[in-house]
Amino acid sequence: MGGSSPRALIFLADEEGNSVTVNVLRRNPGWAAGLDAEIVVGTPFVSGRVHLALYVAKLERWAEALERLEAGEDVTWMQMDRGPSLAIQLTGERDCPEVVVEDESGSMVTVRVPLVPPDDWIADHRRRLREVMDHWGLVPAEQ
Template sequence: MADVVPMDLVVLADDEGNSVSIKVSGPESTWSVGLAAEIVVETPFVSGRCLLILSASKVRAWGSALDSLEAGEDIAWMQMDRGPTVSIQLNGDRGCPEVVVEDETTSMVTVRVPIDLPPDWVAAHQERLRELVAAWGLLA
């Protein structure tokens, strides 16, 4: 695998200062087939981080989740795994999408972040996914 710099798989952000991102730092040192990553939540009210290991199956599931979002369906990504769950509700209570990060196994905290996303955000994330797969050869 080539020497690749860290990259963002997910960047959901708006002009109000609300964001949820997933930052991939590189190969996981304790598991040779995974990537070390973290979920980062930042809002004017609350912020936090949660460590995460991305396997090829989680990356494939993110691709499927993006397809569902593109079709207008809400998603819950990584829901059946140990570790955090990221859900996206396209029509949240505040008239914009809401991202819900649940970390039931470690911190037992759930954060709901309304984010006014641009119209092309799904396509941009499909491109981010392609770039991550190409950089890390994760699905090869």
Template sequence: MPDDITPLDLILLADEEGNTVRVTALGRYPGQADMLTAEIVVETPFVRGRLDLALWGSRLEQWGRVLDRLEAGEDAGWMTVESGPSLSVRLRGERDCPEVVVEDVTTSMVTVVVPVDLPDDWIARHRERLATLSAAWAPE
């Protein structure tokens, strides 16, 4: 994935209420051909936040496994056993819709829970996003 391409969203969980959680691959990580720079962005009418993130092949594979669990009806977390930020999806949140939990226990020590009313085909769309990003990016 050349550094000068348009950023690609790996995750885009958004609803009509203005609640959004997005993970965007921005380009190659400087000096690391097998890594991508990325960011997690949370935007709601109440809260906005952004975290830097690095992505590599095993993290993309792990996201694919998270999608498998979510499709099976299980809550699932991504990057939960690593240092740095993590993202979890609870399929049945307190407001009768899925909740996305973004945690940054390492740096800011902040946790944000975002209810997001997702369309029925959101998992299929995220599989397409994962395939697009995986095809666009390959270690040099």
């Protein structure tokens, strides 16, 4: 495919240097319906990354999570899947939003990142999701 691919499906960052991103890397060479991706955590204190496989159902669940976040609910994305999970708590332990990345099945590490996203972050993430789905030709199940 020509042009650059949309890289950051999720990009949450603040002015304190805390960030959590989900970057799409490429189509999975062994699975045409899947994408290789990674969750990247960056803070002044800790940083790390963990591999992630994405496919249509996971991306649809991310769209559902965005709907719930907009309604004021906390969410956990990929909680029942093998591999890492990503939770967004709108009011975390420090009275600000937090992103919790948990890699229970791999490294058994959990990282809690407090950050305050910009006001329009949900709309931005809907756009990012659409761009990833369109670029990689992933069609939602209900179509």
